[in-house]
């Protein structure tokens with residue numbers, strides 16, 4: 001049903017470059033629809049289900065960001081796009097799981113405050129060698145924590161020719177068993193550009209639909225049937241009612257939107273410079 005399918009960065013870019021449509025229906029969770037509204041202040045952005053809230057985004061409050069900034073005044077604050085607009089408004093630059101390493105690498109600082117996913121923070125620290133302070137400590141995506149190293153090992157034995165691709169929001173133990181660690185858009189590119197026949201995938205199970213569609217002839221095995229119940233609130237019925245009734249309009253206060261926009265634009269600027277989405 002969609003005009004565009006993509007991960008947070010792909011959809012952010014689509015929303016940013018959208019010129020013609022007056023209404024953007026964002027079948028996603030709250031923070032993504034908020035980003036679309038922040039980047040398109042003149043458009044009506046609709047979220048089909050007002051209950052589609054990302055629990056990880058809720059973990060990081062404005063007060064928490066301010067508290068850590070006060071503690072480490074020299075450290076830039078990098079926030080994953082999986083945060084509410086109010087938190088984004090408090091940071092220096094946003095990032096996605098696809099560009100987090102490059103964004104942090106590009107900053108002229110050895111210590112960086114990073115939230116809200118502590119697994120992604122740890123992964124970024126491993127890759128950049130920088131001191132990455134995770135805020136809030138122990139923030140996590142409940143869906144990606146469903147993957148367990150024991151299950152990956154069982155699948156490795158069962159599908160001995162398979163490659164294992166894992167999202168960086170998974171735990172360190174799960175990442176340690178992967179052949180490839182990357183965001184959903186990077187997993188899609190990896191599957192397209194490699195010649196393996198079988199892939200074990202550790203991310204929200206909905207991505208397997210896209211992978212199978214884009215790669216007929218290849219086999220994709222979920223490392224676990226990890227469903228994000230929040231994203232799955234976007235049913236066909238709710239999309240229908242959202243379009244029919246023009247509900248539920250996403251509103252971000254202008255002052256917050258202005259600051260959050262600056263942090264998102266900074267991410268786009270660094271991306272363009274390092275060419276690395």
Ligand code: SF4
Pocket residue numbers: 029053054055056057082141142143144204228229230231
């Ligand atoms: S999978 Fe669900 S809970 Fe996890 S970050 Fe995405 S929206 Fe949030």
